Amino acid sequence: MASVPRRLTYQGIPIWRHVQIIQWTTQIVSGILVVVLVVWFFGNIANAVQDRNIPHGFGFLDREYQTPIGHHFLPYDPSDTFLHAFLVAITNTLFVSIIGVILATILGIFVGVARMSNNWIVSKTALVYVEFFRNVPLLVQLFFWFYIVLALPQVREGYVILNGLFINNAGISIPMSVPSSAAAAGIWIVLALGSVLAGVAAHRWLSWREIQTGSSSYPLVGGTAVAVVIGAVCWLAVGGGFGEAPLVISAPAPEGAFGRIAGGFTLPGGLIALLIGLVIYTSSFIAEIVRAGIQSVGRGQTEAGRALGLPWSGVLRNVTFPQALRVIVPPLISQFLNLTKNSSLAGAIGYSDLTNVAKTMTQTAPAVSIFILIMAAYLAMSLTYSLIGNLYNRRLRV
C-alpha cells in the first residue's frame, strides 16, 4: 500500500493568493473608496452651499425665469416659470435633434452609397467629402456656416423667392399651415392620421396581393391614392372648401418700418447654421457606417441578385441594404446620440438649446439642481433613441 506523502496533502491557500478573498477585498476597497469620495464631494458641496449661502433644492422651478430665450417653438414669455423655460429649451434641442437625425441619415446613406459606386468620380467625390468633414471640428464648421449666414443680406434687402420664401441674415421664412381653431385642427389631424393609416393598410394589402398572385398591383400608387382620397373626403367633411378650413396657410410677409418678417415659419440663422453643420458633420460619419454595412454583406448576395435579373438599384434596395441594416443600425443609433449631444454647441452660435439655457439659468438658480436636470434630460433622450434603435434592430434579426 503506497501511502500518500504527507507534504502533498492539501494545506490551504495562503490568504494573499486566495482568489475569492482577493476578489472580495478588491470589491470592498473600491466600493469604500468611491463611497468616501462621493461623500467627500457632497460634503464639500453641502458646506459650500451653507457657507456661501448658495441657493439649493428644486424650489426654483416654480419661480419666474425672467430671462428671454432667443428662439422658442413653444410659446414662451419671460414671466413664465423656470420649469416652463426648461421645457422650452428641451423642445429646442429635440427639434434640432429630430430634424438633424432625419436629414443626416438621408445624406449619410446617399454619400455612403456613392462611396461604394463603381463610378470613379462619384466614389472619389464621396471619399473627399467624408475625409474632409469628419476631420474638422464641428465647432469650426458651425462658425463657418454661421458667418456665411450672417453675411447674407439684411432683412430689407434679403432674397425673396416666389413671394413665399424669404432668405436673409435673420433666417429663412417659409409659408406654414396654422390651425384656424384648436378644435377643428384637432379633429382634422386625427382624421388625417386615420387616412394615412388607411393608406398604409392599403399598401400592405396590395403588396401582399402582389406577392401572392405575382401580378403587379402597384402598392405604392394604390396606397397613396387611398390616403389622398380619404384625406380629401375628411377635409371636406370637417368644413374645408366651403366653411372655415381647419388649417389655413400663413405666408411670411415683411411688416413694419424695418421690414421684419412676420407670419409663416421662420428658421432663425443660428438654427440654420447649426442644422447645416450638424447634418454635414454627422452624415460623414453615417456614410462610413453605411459603407461598412454594405461591405459586410457578402459579394455573393449582390451577384445572386444581379443574376436574378434585378437592376443595380433593385439589388441595393431589396437585397444588400436590408441585410446591411443589421450591421448599420447599432452604430447609427450612437451617431444619432452624438448628433443630439453635439447640438449643445448651439450656444456658440446663438441658438438657445438645452445646455445654453441651462448655462444661463445657473446664474440665478442652484447649479447642482440644474446639473441633475440636464443629466436627466439628456439621459432620457439617449434612452429613447436607444430604445427605438433596439426595438428596430430586434425586428431586423433573423
Next chain:
Amino acid sequence: MSTNVSAEQRIALPPPRLERGVLGWLHANLFSSKFNSGLTVIGGALVILVLWFGLKWIFFDADWEVITVLGGKLAIGPYNTDAACPGNDCVWRPQAGLLLVTILMGMGWGMAGGGLAKRLALATAIIAAAFAMLPYSLDKMGWDVRLMLAANLPAVGLGWLIPKYTPLRTTRWMAVTGVVVFVAVILLLRGIEGVPGLKPVSVIYWGGMMLNLLLAVGGIAVSLPIGIALALGRRSNLPVVKLLCIVFIEVFRGMPLITLLFMSQVLVPLAFPENFPLNSLMRAAIVITLFSSAYMAENVRGGLQSLHPGQAEGARALGLASWQATLFISLPQAIRNVIPAIVGQFIALFKDTSLVYIIGMLDIVEFGRAFIQGNPEYLPDAKELFVFLALVFWIFCYTMSYVSRRIEHNMGVGRR
C-alpha cells in the same frame, strides 16, 4: 478533333482595346453603362464647377489678410501679450517647447530607423523651419523668432543622433523621455517662480494651437490606460467593480462634453475645499480626459469581445495567471483589432479640445472668433479664417488617421 492551328495563329490576341490602358480604365470606371456615363457627366460637371469657383475664391476673391494679422498668435494665443507676460519676452518658451518635441521626434526616427517616424519627424521640422522663411510683410516675426523656428531642423538631427550614441534607444526609454519632455514643456510654459527668464505665466493665457495640442497629447496619453482599465472593469465578474465602471462610462457617455466642461467650472470648485490647487485648465483637461476614456473603454471592450474565449482559456491552460493572460494575451490582440476605433477616438478628442471656449480658454478657434468679434472690420473675413482653421485641423487629424492605417498595415491586421 481539334483543328490544326498554325504557330502564328496560336499567339494570344491582346485584350480588346476597350479593356486595356487608359481607355480600358475609362470604360471600367466612368462609362461602363448608360447610367454610369450619365453620373460621370453630371458628377464631372459638378466637380469642375466646385473646383472652378472654389479655386477662384481661394486665389482671387478671398481676403486672407486676417490670417496674417493673427499670425503667430494662432499658434500661441495670448501667451506673449502684456497681460500674460509683461515685457513680451516669453515667445521663446513655446518655441523651446517645440524644439524639445522635434528632438523627441528625431529620437523616434533614429530609433525606428526610418519609415513613418522619419517622415513625421522630417515633416514637422521642415514645416516649422518653413515658417521661419515667411516674407517679413506676411508675418512680422523678429530674427530671434525665426532663428528658433529654423533651429527645428538641427534639432531633429540632434534627436536622430541620440539613439546612435547613447543608451536611449529602447521603447521603454522613449516612453520615459516622452513623459520627461511633456513635463518639461509644461514647466517651460508655466514658468518657475524666482528663476530669471522663467517668470510664471498664468494658465488662463495659454492658448492657440499650443493649448489644443497640449490638451490632446495629455488627454490621449492618460485616457487610453484609464479606458483600458474601465473596459476590463466592465467585463470583470466582480459585481461592485462592474457596476462602478458601468455607471462611470454611461454617465460620461450620456452627456455632451460641453455640458460636462461647463459644469466643471460651476460644480467642481464647490466639490473641492476652497484653496484646492486645481485651476481651470486642469479641470478642463481632467474632464476631457475622463470623457474620452469613457468612449475609449467602449472601444476596447468591443475589441475584447471580438476575441475568441479560447485565447484567454489557452493562456490560462498554459499556466499564466489571469492578470498575465489579460495583459499579455487578450489586451494586445483586442487593441490591435480596434486600432481604427481608438485612433478615431484620439481624433475626436483632438477635435473636442476646441470646446474649451465654454470655460473661457482661448484655444485656436476661440481666439480667432474672439478676434473677429472684437474687430468687426474683419467680419467679412470670418469665412477665410474658419476655412484656414478647418485646414489646420484637417492636416492634424488626417495625419493621425494616416498613421493609424500605417500601423494597422504594419501589424498585419486582417492579414493573419
